[in-house]
Each structure stands twice: as structure tokens, then as C-alpha cells.
Amino acid sequence: MELNTMIKLKDYMEQSLVDKALEEGGRIEPLIIPNDKSGGLGLCNPSIFKMKAKSSYLVNVRNVSYYLHHCVGEQKYQTPWGPLNYVRPDNDPYLRTDNFICDFSLRNNKLTNPRKLDTSKFPKQPEWDFVGLEDARIVEWDGKMYMTGVRRFAPKGKGRMVLSEVNITKKSVKEVQRYVIEPPELDAYCEKNWMPILDRPFHYVKWSNPLQIVKVDIKTGTTTMVFESKESLDLQLDPRGSSQVIPWKDGTYLAITHECDYWHNKKNDRDAQYYHRFMQWDKDWNLINHSKPYKFMDGRIEFCCGMAMHPDNNDVYVTFGFQDNSAYLAHIPIAVIEDIWL
Numbered sequence: 001m002e003l004n005t006m007i008k009l010k011d012y013m014e015q016s017l018v019d020k021a022l023e024e025g026g027r028i029e030p031l032i033i034p035n036d037k038s039g040g041l042g043l044c045n046p047s048i049f050k051m052k053a054k055s056s057y058l059v060n061v062r063n064v065s066y067y068l069h070h071c072v073g074e075q076k077y078q079t080p081w082g083p084l085n086y087v088r089p090d091n092d093p094y095l096r097t098d099n100f101i102c103d104f105s106l107r108n109n110k111l112t113n114p115r116k117l118d119t120s121k122f123p124k125q126p127e128w129d130f131v132g133l134e135d136a137r138i139v140e141w142d143g144k145m146y147m148t149g150v151r152r153f154a155p156k157g158k159g160r161m162v163l164s165e166v167n168i169t170k171k172s173v174k175e176v177q178r179y180v181i182e183p184p185e186l187d188a189y190c191e192k193n194w195m196p197i198l199d200r201p202f203h204y205v206k207w208s209n210p211l212q213i214v215k216v217d218i219k220t221g222t223t224t225m226v227f228e229s230k231e232s233l234d235l236q237l238d239p240r241g242s243s244q245v246i247p248w249k250d251g252t253y254l255a256i257t258h259e260c261d262y263w264h265n266k267k268n269d270r271d272a273q274y275y276h277r278f279m280q281w282d283k284d285w286n287l288i289n290h291s292k293p294y295k296f297m298d299g300r301i302e303f304c305c306g307m308a309m310h311p312d313n314n315d316v317y318v319t320f321g322f323q324d325n326s327a328y329l330a331h332i333p334i335a336v337i338e339d340i341w342l
Contacts, residue, residue: 006273007236007261011342013294017276017332020340024333028297029109031061031319031327033100037114038063044321047306048104048329049138049244055311057104058168059111059319060136060147061327062305065089065096068324070300097132099147101166101173106311109329117147117166118174128157133164135193135305137244141201150192151180159190161204163218179218184225193241195255208239208257211285227285237261242276243307243318252288253281256304256318259293274302276320278337289341296320296330 013020018028031046042064049058066088086095102111117133129152136149144165151162165177183191183206194204194214202216203226210232214223233239237259248254261273275293282288296302299322306319314334321327 006263006271009236009259009261009275009293011292012275013292013340015294016296016298017294017336018297018330021330021332021336024335026315026331026333026336027109028331029329031059031102031111031329033061033063033102033111033114037100037116041065042067042325043327044324045135045303045305046319046321046327046329047135047137047244048308048317048319049140049306050308052140055106057106057308057317058138059102059104059306059329060138061100061102061111061114062135062321063098063100063116064324065092065094066324068301070323093129094126094131095129097130097134099133099136101138101168104329113170115168115171115173118172119164121175122178127154128152130157133162135303136164137196137306139196139198139244147175148194148196150190153180157190159192161191161194163202163216179216180221181216181223182221184214184223193258195241195243195245195257197245197253199247205241205245205255208241208255208279209233209235211281211287213285229285229287231287233287233290235259237275239277239279242304246307246309246316248280248309249314251283253283253285254307254316255279256307258303271300273300276302276304278340280341291337291340292342294340296328297322299323 045062047060066086069085069087099117100114102114133149136147139146148163150159161181163179164175167174167176194206197203206212206214211229213227215226239257242258243256245253245255259275277293278291280289301323304320308317316332318330
């Protein structure tokens with residue numbers, strides 16, 4: 001395997017997004033689920049959603065059965081498998097994901113009433129190392145609530161986007177229907193991180209550079225490409241999906257994408273660095289703006305999985321995971337976003 005090094009991104013924002021937001025009156029909150037619910041296991045990659053019928057919010061938090069061991073620097077304390085490694089219980093060969101839907105309190109900026117997603121209607125033996133619905137975003141389409149993320153299937157852990165209809169009450173969250181989505185390219189090995197477009201039912205941004213939008217037929221599980229841009233940005237790393245695509249000001253759309261730089265250290269072990277950026281499109285899906293790439297809190301493994309309008313309808317709430325082990329919500333003032341457009 002060829003030895004390489006971390007890419008030095010052009011226009012990279014040296015200051016973390018959270019630090020910049022705090023300077024402009026924003027805030028950062030850890031998202032906590034009590035140990036008696038989560039089992040004391042990792043919480044990561046939360047997804048916030050603003051309910052249409054009322055000014056309230058739901059947050060899904062991914063609860064994983066492992067932790068990410070990531071040793072930065074001279075690799076003094078790395079595991080035998082290198083600086084980036086999943087550590088799991090000795091008696092469980094799988095990397096499992098559960099999901100907790102929670103209410104988000106505007107009064108104290110905390111999660112309340114966590115309910116574990118009940119998937120028992122669809123029992124299935126593990127088909128690969130990763131088990132469960134990963135990085136689920138919350139959407140409401142045609143009056144029904146859904147969670148959409150990736151599941152792994154045989155053979156060899158083939159990844160497919162899944163749309164799960166869920167029944168959410170104050171006491172429980174139950175999966176009542178599951179749709180496995182086939183991409184337009186049926187031979188694709190792993191499809192993940194499609195960004196649901198909140199005001200266009202069953203439409204996703206499948207790829208963001210160049211922009212590709214697909215529509216899903218839930219009756220057949222098939223997809224149709226409905227928009228494909230002929231223009232693309234000249235970026236060093238490919239931007240991939242992260243948040244939902246939300247309606248923003250003046251009829252435009254706003255989303256957060258992520259970019260991942262993988263390289264190999266002197267021992268030829270793989271390491272990684274994640275970056276994110278905002279993207280804005282007009283109603284005809286022409287790219288209006290894209291931001292400088294940034295880190296949320298100067299971590300290596302950070303992943304945004306949700307965004308929603310703040311109650312003032314200018315600022316945004318952004319939810320993200322840190323090192324696959326903790327979950328955060330950030331209030332990002334609009335002034336911060338406008339200041340980092342390129």
C-alpha cells in the first residue's frame with residue numbers, strides 16, 4: 001500500500017466552527033442519554049429534526065456497542081491494528097447500533113424522554129460485522145415519520161440506504177415498515193449518506209459534487225435520477241452527504257456535507273481526518289454558495305448527521321458526533337455561516 005500524508009486543504013478554516021459560533025453568541029451542548037438507557041455505551045452522530053405541526057424538536061442519537069480508539073501524533077499508544085481501530089466487547093464479534101429518539105427541550109437545551117427504536121417487527125440475523133440502522137436522519141414526508149440511514153447486507157457487507165417508517169409516541173418508537181432502497185447503479189457496493197430533502201417527499205441528494213438528486217419509489221424500492229448537474233466544484237476531496245437538506249431563507253436550500261482524508265503513516269497504518277462545509281442551492285438546484293471546510297471541535301473523526309432551523313428562523317441547530325463516542329448540538333448563528341462562504 002502506497003505511503004501518503006494528510007492533505008493540506010485550500011481555504012481551510014483554522015478556527016473551529018464551534019469556537020467561531022461561541023464568539024458570535026452561539027452555544028454548544030452535549031447530548032446525554034442516561035446510562036440505564038444506553039448501557040453506558042458510545043453515543044454519536046445525532047440527527048435533529050424540527051416538527052412541522054408545532055415548534056418542537058426531535059433528536060435521534062446513535063448508540064453503539066464499541067468505542068473508537070484513535071491515537072494521534074507519534075502513535076505511542078496505538079493498538080496492534082494501528083492508530084484508528086474499533087474496540088468491542090470480547091464476547092461480541094459485531095459492531096452494533098441502536099437508536100434513541102428523544103425530545104429536545106428549548107427550555108434547558110437538553111434531551112428528554114429517550115425511547116429506544118423498536119425494530120422487533122423485522123427480526124434478522126446479522127449479515128455482516130456492522131449491525132443496525134446507522135447514521136439515521138429523521139424526516140416527515142406525506143404526514144408520516146421516517147428514519148433513513150444505511151444497513152449492511154450480504155454478501156460482503158453491501159451497504160444500502162433504508163427508509164424506515166416509524167410510529168412515535170411519548171412512550172415508544174416502533175418501526176412499522178422498512179424499505180430497502182436500490183440505487184440507480186445496481187452494482188454499487190456501498191450506498192450511504194444520502195441527504196433527504198425535507199420539503200420534497202422521497203427525494204434525496206445522492207451526491208453533492210456534481211449534484212445528483214434521486215426520487216425513491218417506496219412500493220418498488222427503486223430510484224430514479226431526477227436531476228444531475230453538469231457543473232462541479234474543483235475540490236481536493238469529494239464532499240459526501242451529512243445533514244438533511246433543509247429549506248432556508250429566500251427559497252433556497254441549505255445542507256452540510258463532509259469530506260474525509262485517509263492516509264497512511266510511517267508504519268503504513270491507515271489514519272483519517274474529517275472536514276465539513278455548508279452548501280447552499282437555489283430552487284432550481286444551482287449552487288449559490290459553499291463554505292470553507294472546517295472542523296467542529298478540532299477532532300479527527302467528527303460527523304454531522306442533522307440540521308434544523310433555530311426558532312428564530314435565521315440561525316441553525318447542527319448536531320454532530322465526536323470520535324464516534326460523544327454527541328453534541330451546536331447553535332450556529334447565521335452571521336457565522338455568512339462569514340465563511342467562499
